[in-house]
Amino acid sequence: MTILNTSFDTPYQTAPFSKIKNEDFLPAFLHAIEEAKAEIDAISNNPEAPTFENTIEALDFSGEQLDRISSIFFNLNSAETNDEIQKIAQDVSPLLSEFSNDITLNEMLFKRVKTVYNSKDSLELTTEQHTLLDKKYKGFSRNGANLPEDKKTRLREIDKNLSQLKLKFGENVLAETNAFEMHLTKERDLEGLPEGAKEAAQQLAEAKQKKGWLITLDYPSYIPFMTYASNRKLRKKLAIAAGAKAFKGNENDNQDNVLQIAKLRHERANLLGYQTHAHFVLEERMAKTPKTVEHFLNELLEKAKPAAEREFKNLEAFAKELDGIDHLEKWDGSYYSEKLKQKLFSLDDEQLKPYFKLENVINGVFTIAERLYDLKFEEIDTIDKYHDDVLTYKVTDLKGNLVSIFYADFFPRPGKRNGAWMTVYKSQYIKNGENSRPHISNVCNFTKPTKSKPSLLTFNEVTTLFHEFGHALHGILANTTYPSLSGTNVFWDFVELPSQVFENWCYEKEALELFATHYETGEVIPMDLIEKIKASATFHEGMQTLRQISFGLLDMSWHGQYPNSITNVKAHESKVFENTKLYPDVVENCMSTAFSHIFQGGYSSGYYSYKWAEVLDADAFEYFLEEGIFNKDVAKKFKDNILSQGGIEDPMTLYKRFRGKEPQPEALLRRAGLIAN
């Protein structure tokens, strides 16, 4: 027993960070896993007939201690890690997956869940309870619990093969990324690159005891070179190398892996009774069916294509005028786009940063949330934190009732991973009539203040803060009974709605006036700067949209139809891209063999969700624009139907209840300037 295994005797039962020692974690996990196992056994072996309460509800409330310890531990592993914590993570992760596999394979437990599921129509359940029952049942059935033994065995085989193939896919992409380097020895070959990028290239060379500069296929090296380097031949060399990853017929080639992964996923879906892998995946998405996704992508394609073609023509004319280029190739796109963008907007970060002092932006975010959702944020110093940089807040409603605890951890340091995220230290749920409020955290990597200068954010960092705070609101305002349906536990093509919609306030005068004031003079950000920000935010949106759609269609083509007839990866891909391509094809290149999102990561049949989420957020925000961005009625509808509801109902139902109708792509197209207002 460690302090982690006790119920915390702290204000608001917050995590007692200062009292937790690294060596506590492993024994704490072991103890909590034993306890969770005992809870599961008690449910499985209950002599009473299975009911919703003694099986489904009991299952959802089981393992509370384990969840709490896992949250604390894995959040620290992201935000404040060290060798010791990383070692514990390696030891603990297999124990946790073994524990969750044991549940999924527990036949006695499934029998009870199934009994309740089969009698669901005769039970008097609330909507939320129906959703929970469905979710728990699918947690088993989608892993083969209903299959006869021989098919179960085949499913395990497929799962094992798939995890090896995915691993191999990723290893090949990594090996190919690492195998390439472009060694430059003449400074004029780096012409156009910003100083920082040059320095980085020089450091890369130094690290390998080479003279001059090294450019690699890692994004921090690759992207600046493609964006700024004026040497077209070198851009071409680099672009072709990047596009040929795992497509060269060498030992790192992924063509066969792609075909095998697609086939095995299809077979797995068929075994479980689904037509295709996409049908299997989309069952648990807002979009529901491949037909909806394909219709969505094609409708967007039809509407965005004219704008994309127009932008492409303009860009080509610009390149012709500037450098006498007749036909744009893939390696010209980023370079001339950047040049044109500079010419049109001449907007740089340094111009904007003085208006975005971190403290002002935080206050802005809180003020907007207060005006919309009747919340109050009060900084408190009575609770423990895991690092001095962390700020802690108590969030209350207008009556002073506790709504949430909010942690904000803004600055980079060794031990924190890159990026920005929202996370949860304690979920919200209602048990025995008591609404147990959540502990939510935002973690970012913004520029730290110095002695002479406060932390001034780039506009990109401002939208990041708003984005993550939008996710935080989804957690803070959660108001559901069951923890597994609370807050951001929603279908993943729905989870970016609260975050993305909140970003919209960053572009509105009425909102900016609340916080975008010059840190020295107090002057409010000038309107023409705001207009420029808006215009540059949607620069080349048509081409970007087309690109995203093409990736979404490629994903669906691998997963939404019978894949066994596909024998040639490149030929298949070319056919799919036919309708979306702007640049001439490069024969040495292939996208699928390095499309890690869908062949290694979790995005298979899910790439469309990037655009899907944008359509949702633009459509939702248009409602605010129609009624006023601080309109209380619209805000209340958003809070009551979306932010507080977690995953208790189908997202489309929730959305329609908020908006009064299904989302339409027009709002996004209007916002992006692709169609007229």
Ligand SMILES: [Zn+2]
């Ligand atoms: Zn997000």
